[in-house]
Amino acid sequence: MDAVSEERRARAALARLMEPSDWVGLGLVASVGPIDALRIATGALAPGNGLEAELLRVLDRRSGQPEQSMLQDGLQRWAPRVKDLAPERDLATMERLGGQLLVPGDELWPPALADLELGEPLCLWVRGDPALAVPPANRTVALVGSRDSTNYGNSVTGDIAAGLTQRGYCVVSGGAYGIDAQAHRSALAAAEDPSLPATMAVMACGLDRYYPAGNEELLRSIAARGLLLAEVPPGSAPTRWRFLQRNRLIAALSGTTVVVEARWRSGALNTAHHAAGLGRPVGAVPGSVYSANSAGTHRLLRDGSAVCVTDAAEVAELAGPFDALASSTPQEVLADHDGLGVEDLLLLDALPVRKGVSVDKLVPVAGLPARTVLAGLGRLQARGLAAQDGSGWRRAQSS
Amino acid sequence: MDAVSEERRARAALARLMEPSDWVGLGLVASVGPIDALRIATGALAPGNGLEAELLRVLDRRSGQPEQSMLQDGLQRWAPRVKDLAPERDLATMERLGGQLLVPGDELWPPALADLELGEPLCLWVRGDPALAVPPANRTVALVGSRDSTNYGNSVTGDIAAGLTQRGYCVVSGGAYGIDAQAHRSALAAAEDPSLPATMAVMACGLDRYYPAGNEELLRSIAARGLLLAEVPPGSAPTRWRFLQRNRLIAALSGTTVVVEARWRSGALNTAHHAAGLGRPVGAVPGSVYSANSAGTHRLLRDGSAVCVTDAAEVAELAGPFDALASSTPQEVLADHDGLGVEDLLLLDALPVRKGVSVDKLVPVAGLPARTVLAGLGRLQARGLAAQDGSGWRRAQSS
Numbered sequence: 001m002d003a004v005s006e007e008r009r010a011r012a013a014l015a016r017l018m019e020p021s022d023w024v025g026l027g028l029v030a031s032v033g034p035i036d037a038l039r040i041a042t043g044a045l046a047p048g049n050g051l052e053a054e055l056l057r058v059l060d061r062r063s064g065q066p067e068q069s070m071l072q073d074g075l076q077r078w079a080p081r082v083k084d085l086a087p088e089r090d091l092a093t094m095e096r097l098g099g100q101l102l103v104p105g106d107e108l109w110p111p112a113l114a115d116l117e118l119g120e121p122l123c124l125w126v127r128g129d130p131a132l133a134v135p136p137a138n139r140t141v142a143l144v145g146s147r148d149s150t151n152y153g154n155s156v157t158g159d160i161a162a163g164l165t166q167r168g169y170c171v172v173s174g175g176a177y178g179i180d181a182q183a184h185r186s187a188l189a190a191a192e193d194p195s196l197p198a199t200m201a202v203m204a205c206g207l208d209r210y211y212p213a214g215n216e217e218l219l220r221s222i223a224a225r226g227l228l229l230a231e232v233p234p235g236s237a238p239t240r241w242r243f244l245q246r247n248r249l250i251a252a253l254s255g256t257t258v259v260v261e262a263r264w265r266s267g268a269l270n271t272a273h274h275a276a277g278l279g280r281p282v283g284a285v286p287g288s289v290y291s292a293n294s295a296g297t298h299r300l301l302r303d304g305s306a307v308c309v310t311d312a313a314e315v316a317e318l319a320g321p322f323d324a325l326a327s328s329t330p331q332e333v334l335a336d337h338d339g340l341g342v343e344d345l346l347l348l349d350a351l352p353v354r355k356g357v358s359v360d361k362l363v364p365v366a367g368l369p370a371r372t373v374l375a376g377l378g379r380l381q382a383r384g385l386a387a388q389d390g391s392g393w394r395r396a397q398s399s
Numbered sequence: 400m401d402a403v404s405e406e407r408r409a410r411a412a413l414a415r416l417m418e419p420s421d422w423v424g425l426g427l428v429a430s431v432g433p434i435d436a437l438r439i440a441t442g443a444l445a446p447g448n449g450l451e452a453e454l455l456r457v458l459d460r461r462s463g464q465p466e467q468s469m470l471q472d473g474l475q476r477w478a479p480r481v482k483d484l485a486p487e488r489d490l491a492t493m494e495r496l497g498g499q500l501l502v503p504g505d506e507l508w509p510p511a512l513a514d515l516e517l518g519e520p521l522c523l524w525v526r527g528d529p530a531l532a533v534p535p536a537n538r539t540v541a542l543v544g545s546r547d548s549t550n551y552g553n554s555v556t557g558d559i560a561a562g563l564t565q566r567g568y569c570v571v572s573g574g575a576y577g578i579d580a581q582a583h584r585s586a587l588a589a590a591e592d593p594s595l596p597a598t599m600a601v602m603a604c605g606l607d608r609y610y611p612a613g614n615e616e617l618l619r620s621i622a623a624r625g626l627l628l629a630e631v632p633p634g635s636a637p638t639r640w641r642f643l644q645r646n647r648l649i650a651a652l653s654g655t656t657v658v659v660e661a662r663w664r665s666g667a668l669n670t671a672h673h674a675a676g677l678g679r680p681v682g683a684v685p686g687s688v689y690s691a692n693s694a695g696t697h698r699l700l701r702d703g704s705a706v707c708v709t710d711a712a713e714v715a716e717l718a719g720p721f722d723a724l725a726s727s728t729p730q731e732v733l734a735d736h737d738g739l740g741v742e743d744l745l746l747l748d749a750l751p752v753r754k755g756v757s758v759d760k761l762v763p764v765a766g767l768p769a770r771t772v773l774a775g776l777g778r779l780q781a782r783g784l785a786a787q788d789g790s791g792w793r794r795a796q797s798s
């Protein structure tokens with residue numbers, strides 16, 4: 001086995017041995033590389049004398065554990081899983097499913113994940129067309145939200161997902177019920193560019209299963225035309241911890257994260273906070289103040305962690321300059337009196353709607369000198385706002 | 400006539416001669432005082448040689464007019480209205496209506512208007528119980544919005560106005576249809592403190608008329624239990640200019656301004672911008688992204704000029720420390736797993752829901768060393784999250 005494939009095999013094994021964001025495990029890999037990290041973690045190699053100190057240096061203050069026992073704690077944590085290690089079997093499973101394993105350094109490894117620093121995943125399991133690559137973060141937008149979404153939330157999600165897809169963005173979500181499913185569905189329906197994943201679902205469980213079961217058909221479609229991603233190996237169950245850690249991957253893979261609907265406490269807010277922590281822009285969709293499903297998005301708007309977004313164009317504006325089609329501002333409908341100076345505005349107010357009046361009568365009503373009235377009437381007439389008839393000056397029909 | 404009443408009379412006359420925010424007129428009053436300003440404006444007193452220079456100094460760069468003719472322009476603007484001046488008549492009209500005239504320096508003059516600097520109104524015409532004073536700005540909140548409000552907007556306005564009134568704030572609005580009317584109505588319904596105006600309506604027309612006619616009954620109620628205010632004298636028609644200037648008074652009288660519903664272009668946004676210009680906090684109520692009546696509030700949220708507010712408590716928080724009853728944060732419903740450490744969370748995820756399992760079986764599932772599992776099971780049991788039965792450990796019923 002060459003060094004490259006041995007490293008892949010080691011990362012695949014470590015991903016089963018260690019939970020996502022196991023800081024000691026990640027620090028160990030950062031210190032000695034994945035191959036020796038696996039040897040140490042499985043007890044095949046004794047840790048060198050300086051390793052504990054090196055780990056302390058690498059982890060800085062990231063570890064909440066008592067410093068002395070950090071590595072020992074890790075070894076005890078990993079030991080019970082050593083007997084289950086079978087990276088070749090996991091790699092074969094993925095291959096059979098038409099998937100692949102990505103590791104840092106691979107050409108297709110998403111560079112945006114490096115923003116997670118030490119929290120960068122050990123590897124990514126990917127299911128989907130092997131010709132499809134994870135798009136760069138400036139072309140991806142995460143749309144996340146409640147599982148128990150409302151009709152309103154589904155509708156907004158559908159509009160935004162379709163609009164973003166039409167603009168060439170790839171919509172990322174978590175493959176769950178509700179907002180996630182609607183985002184994926186609308187992206188699949190709107191996608192036309194075969195060189196881009198129609199949508200990407202980042203899962204909290206192994207990619208050998210479709211979870212939740214009610215989304216099986218949807219997840220199959222994503223595997224066919226988009227990408228399914230996970231950092232946990234095949235066979236992994238979706239636990240609460242893995243959901244929380246999965247949210248950091250959604251945030252890290254996406255240049256922009258938008259929360260469409262979220263209750264006061266919601267996993268979608270966790271994704272938003274991960275995104276904010278990475279310095280990525282976060283959007284939140286407003287809704288009724290009476291909807292519990294908008295309490296979380298309003299909370300994000302209120303505390304300033306998210307920008308108010310109401311349609312795909314505004315999300316595209318938030319996502320930045322990649323977008324060529326976005327237009328953030330509705331066409332301004334110019335009112336008749338736009339751009340008028342104060343005096344002309346006063347004069348327009350003074351003009352009668354029906355029967356015309358003389359300039360002499362306009363002067364006191366408008367509170368303007370006669371020459372200003374005369375000049376102003378000319379300007380208003382030129383703009384079609386004033387008209388002159390036998391009885392004098394009045395507003396033109398159009399005003 | 401004593402000096403005090405002569406000044407009141409002069410300001411009453413100037414308010415008819417000059418439109419609101421007539422900078423030259425206001426500069427003239429600032430330069431020579433209201434009595435001489437009236438003499439000069441009416442041609443009874445020739446302007447001194449240094450007056451034009453003094454005006455330039457007072458107005459700084461506020462005037463958009465060519466500097467040389469500033470005073471002459473003013474004189475020509477005011478001249479046509481001189482023949483209509485009848486301040487004693489206006490004062491008598493107000494007295495007959497049970498109203499009064501307030502001028503700067505009066506004990507009841509709202510000090511918050513001084514923030515308008517040179518734009519402070521010449522005087523305020525007030526209708527209502529003479530025992531009622533305009534409350535200080537930290538006890539007043541403006542609720543403004545569309546005339547063509549939706550049921551949603553009316554409902555939110557009603558809730559916020561009632562909640563603010565119950566908290567001891569005075570609700571200010573513009574007496575118009577829609578959001579304004581709903582704000583006044585709900586404040587009247589909720590008001591219980593007879594020492595405070597039940598609500599205040601700042602009008603764009605003279606207080607001798609009830610405008611708009613459809614709100615006559617409401618405006619009568621406000622005159623009975625609250626206050627009607629205007630800077631224009633009795634008999635003045637509500638013109639576009641006066642509406643725009645009226646908005647600055649709403650903003651200046653209110654410590655906080657909240658826009659409940661506003662279209663993309665709306666007078667309510669003008670009020671919000673006045674408030675922001677005065678450095679006063681501005682709130683905006685979110686709504687459906689499909690409602691044209693929320694496009695303006697979303698615009699304020701999006702450009703950062705307003706804070707998202709969804710109920711009276713959040714408005715009260717924005718308004719600041721006067722409020723004793725406000726509570727900004729809904730009671731957090733603690734989830735079972737709140738406050739658990741990472742290891743206990745992993746352990747909780749690993750616990751089966753139905754049949755108990757041994758610690759040996761939990762160890763590899765949780766990916767934790769045996770002693771951590773044992774300690775964690777103790778903690779989870781203490782929190783009612785884990786239970787032990789004949790077959791081993793499982794989640795407790797409540798989790």
